[in-house]
Amino acid sequence: MAGSRQRASGAIALSAAMLAAAAATLMAYWPGLMTWDAVRQYGQAIDGDYDDWHPPAMEWLWRQLIPIHAGPAPMLVLQVALYWIGLGLLSAWAWRRPRPGLGVALASVGLLPLGMALMGAVLKDCLMTGALLAATGLLAWTREARRAGVRPLLAGLALALLLAAATLRFNAFLACMPLAVALLPARWRDRPWKVAATAIVATALLMVPLPLANRLLHAERSGVELSLVIFDLGGITEESGTNVFPALGVANPIAVNHRCYSAVKWDPYSNWVDPPCPLGFEPFRAWAARTHASPTRLWAGAILAHPLAYALHRLHHFNINTRFLVHDPVERAVQVQSAPNDWHYTVHPGPLLSAIDAAATASAGTPLGWPIAGITLALGVLIAAPRLASRPLIVPIALSSLFYGLGYGVFSVAAELRYHLWTMLAALIAAAIAGADLYAMPVRPWRRIGWAAAPLVLVVVAASAFRLS
Structure with missing residues (x-):
């Protein structure tokens, strides 16, 4: 009984801490930092005349929120809510098992300085990350659902979030596909050939939402491709x-x-x-x-x-x-002020904003701000995963991180850290679950752990040495 009360008290404290972290981002960046991209998107949301340079689906959603509250605030609240709801679902999943230490670790992923700072800016990458996090949290709970009808409902909600995420970036299908496959019925993936076939079909289907949304919204062709x-x-x-x-x-x-x-x-x-x-x-x-x-x-x-x-x-x-072998900062890790706009929406300087921004810019000079570290961490988790108890959850999250991160080797025309927010967060989530599984094992496979750690260690050592040279 005492143990149950202690766990309940811990869960309440952790929930309060996550709410405080969400409130900190909202207060620091209120009403939402608007980059040049957001300024253009908001203008189209007001007019209802869309082009496809930025995702029209996001602009349409923003247009629906304007009657509730003008400006970037509703989008800021939405993406921050999705971000912490996803992490909250993951933390609650761990707490229920009961693995309170893992629950704290998963909640702590949300405190990644770059994540805190980037979620204060209204960006398609941040909204996509929020949708992916919420879908991942629902994926974890589909494995716990026992009542008839609950599991399909959770899976359906998660798939809807993935389809929404797929309307926000043309390369989002790389992040969505592994999660989508994991949400589908087990009989569709109980053989390697079925997994491959399901993945191919899921990839093709996840490439449809973006062009379909553009067509349904009559978005003008801008030539963005x-x-x-x-x-x-x-x-x-x-x-x-x-x-x-x-x-x-x-x-x-x-x-x-x-x-x-x-x-x-x-x-x-x-x-x-x-x-x-x-x-x-x-x-x-x-x-x-x-x-x-x-x-x-x-x-x-x-x-x-x-x-x-x-x-x-x-x-x-x-x-x-990916900030691998580079000497100087490529560009500022995060933005701290809004671009000039006709509506005069801007964030206001303050101690909280300064603290989050300082932590984000400082962490960008460490492996926490190097996307290559997230990519190799995800690879290492996959190496460790075959013998782990939570591998049905770990593998799709790590694959989502890895595929999306590696995809920027082909589908990329710029080098902003916001593009890699999901890659870094998903890698940390997968690593937290994998680490907890390894810690719980009576006999740890040290050789496999060594192989799993090798990609990240080699990359961090090489990147650090290059920066010091």
């Missing part, structure tokens, strides 16, 4: 010394591209830089409209003709993107 095409053409041209751009009327395109190209991000080719790159977005889009040529076919042909140059370009970008 050209950013990846142009960035890769620039990288191939830079690495191969051969021009792979179409005829854009530019003299000496190799030299021009050398001035425009940066392995960090595609922005020098965008239409918001001054002066614009002659090989950039507007000239390229005009060429495509004039010739009716397929940019995708041009892109694929350039990759096939220069695979080594493409690989070098992608590896250089991925290295910077």
